[in-house]
Amino acid sequence: SFVRAQNDAVKSLRIDTGRPAFTLEGRDAWQQLQVTGITASGLERDLTRDVRLEASPAGIVAIDTTGLVTPLKNGQATITATHAGAKTSAQVTVTHMTEDVPIHFANQIVPLFTKFGCNGGGCHGKASGQNGFKLSLLGFEPDEDYEYIVKENRGRRILTTAPAHSMLLLKSAGGMPHGGGKRIEPDSPPYRVLLRWIEQGTPYGRPTDPTVTRIEVLPKERLLERNNGQQLTVIAHRSDGSAVDVTRMAQFETNERDVAAVDIAGYVSTRATPGTFAVMARYQTHVSVFRGLVPLGAPVTELPPARNFIDEHVARQWKRLGLPPSPVCDDSTFLRRVTIDIAGRLPTLDETKQFLADKSADRHEKLVDRLLASPDYADLFASKWSAVLRNRRQNTKDDIKVSIAFHGWIRESLEKNLPFDEFVRGVLTAQGEAIKSPAVAWYREVKDVSSQVEDVAQLFLGQRIGCAKCHHHPLEKWNTQDYWALAAFFTRLDVKAPKADKKDKKSGKNEPGQSWLVSLKPGRAEAMHPKTKQAVKAAGLDGPSLTIAEDEDPRGKLVDWMADPKNPFFARALVNRYWKHFHGRGLVEPEDDLRATNPATNPELLDALAKHFVESKYDLKKLIRTICTSSTYRLSAIPNAHNADDRQSYSHFQPRRLH
Secondary structure (H helix, E strand, O other), X not given: OHXXXXXXXXXXXXXXXXXXXXXXXXXXXXXXXXXXEEEOOOOEEEOOOOOEEEEEOOOOEEXXXXXXXXXXXXXXXXEEEEEOOEXXXXXXXXXXXXXXXXXXXXXHHHHHHHHOOOOOOOOOOOOOOEOOEOOOHHHOOHHXXXXXXXXXXXXXXXXXXXXXXXXXHHHHOOOOOOOOOOOOOOOOXXXXXXXXXXXXXXXXXXXOOOXXXXXXXXXXXXXXXXXXXXXXXXXXXXXXXXXXXXXXXXXXXXXXXXXXXXXXXXXXXXXXXXXXXXEEEEEOOEEEEEEEEEOOOXXXXXXXXXXXXXXXXXHHHHHHHOOOOOOEOOHHHHHHHHHHHXXXXXXXXXXXXXXXXXXXXXXXXXXXXXXXXXXXXXXXXXXXXXXXXXXXXXXXXXXXXXXXXXXXXXXXXXXXXXXXXXXXXXXXXXXXXXXXXXXXXXXXOOOOHHHHHHHHHHHHHOXXXXXXXXXXXXXXXXXXXXXHHHHOOOOOEEEEOOEOOEEOOOOOOEEOOEOOEEEEOOOOOEEEOOOOOOEEEOOOOOOOOOOOOOOOOHHHHHHHHHHOOOOOOHHHXXXXXXXXXXXXXXXXXXXXXOOOOOOOOOHHHHHHHHHHHHHOOOOHHHHHHHHHOOOOOOEOOOOOOOOOOOOOOOOOOOOOOOO
């Protein structure tokens, strides 16, 4: 078990740097070491702050208590780690200590403003700036930042003749009054980088300098004890094939503060609460994620029978976390639960007697099938999808027949079990008058291109892309190019509001009005990028640019991309939404925020559900049947001695409010 493995003695050590060559170039270089202890059972745990670290010969590098290595002079040294009789070593080379290696503004200066919160939305990164000083949000526009810092207001923030007296340094280090307070310590590594940049004459960098293509957090995943720790290392991979440690320049955030916290140096501290968590590391426009699992460590000896793949994936997580599940509920509880969840009502007296009298092994499956075949299923889920698609009147003067028709269309689609991709196609490609083409009613709430692209991305892809309209998404990889490429699918739409009946003054005849009207304008499926003023072709997220004929509806091409079995967003977004309906909590929360930096509590289960949904040809009833016939869904809501605090691993059914 995990508990026994944690008590095993460490048999060997490993020093990880995350780079093929352990080289420190220049005075401002550093390397965050990770020292991993490996037990006899193969379990790995972080010992970076517990081992004894020494460098030989002395005077080449310095190593602090956190495992941070900094250069002292040119040369080679051997770093040795020892712990409880185990020993390992790594070679380090120090170069360019006598040379003034140019500082790169975008790669080395801007990330410091992000790390210390200077360019956040609540400080200088907001649209209006702060106290006369503005920076781009999270440093996504380094060219603009350079102008703000170096050239704005006659360069008053920089004093190249006396760099240490520059306003930029004095305010950030507490040498001058500053509304944001002291942000960095004098003579700390960040301070020295800023000082040397000013001493060099504030260079921006050359066009030929390598750029960062991606970042990587190490380790990617680890099983951690409660009230313990893990040092993270962030490596930036550059366009010339090189890699550099940026741990002390990266910004860290955890998504489950009850389970774990992370400090400014990338050290993760777990708390007493077991569960799963993720730590996001941000450097420039790049993000990467560490996933941690904190087991309870209780013995898991009794498991409910595995009725399908859901139970297999969930049970695997219970075993890893040492989290014993509650027993399966009784038949009366299951009947009430599944009837409410599928039909939106309590079971009748006759249904209760019939089900409790049935002793067949497949009685639960037969009950689920009966409920899915009932009109109540279509009624309940039509109500839910009407809410999701915002099928409502804007005021009492709006024609209620449009809302009724749209609700009827939704209900009929669900009753017929229309494949979900066809359902989405019906909504997105709707055109004509709403009273004749009911799905047109969706466009009442999304009349402009921005509303359309953001609604589609959030509802059907689980991507909150709205931030990328103006700047790079702060929590994702999406940029403004991605946003406007998705928007290009909707630029040809013409959405017209209703017109009331009108009486012609000359003829005296009534001219009939019209309900909401959606039509296609002639032209290309392109969007104008507001900043570059360049035309952007239609493209799905992470998809290729498309050249769409002018006689084709671009929205149809969008749905083709969404419904492609290889699409990484469409199926996952839907199954996560339905999982939340039946379990009270999505595998990802919020249920429509499936970004890379917000991973699922059980990623393997989410992938398996999405795969199953795609293979079923997007069959909604089959998905519901799979969820509701699993043992996981049938667990009791009464916790045992170990799982009362579990909100992530579905070890007991979560009580929830009736709607």
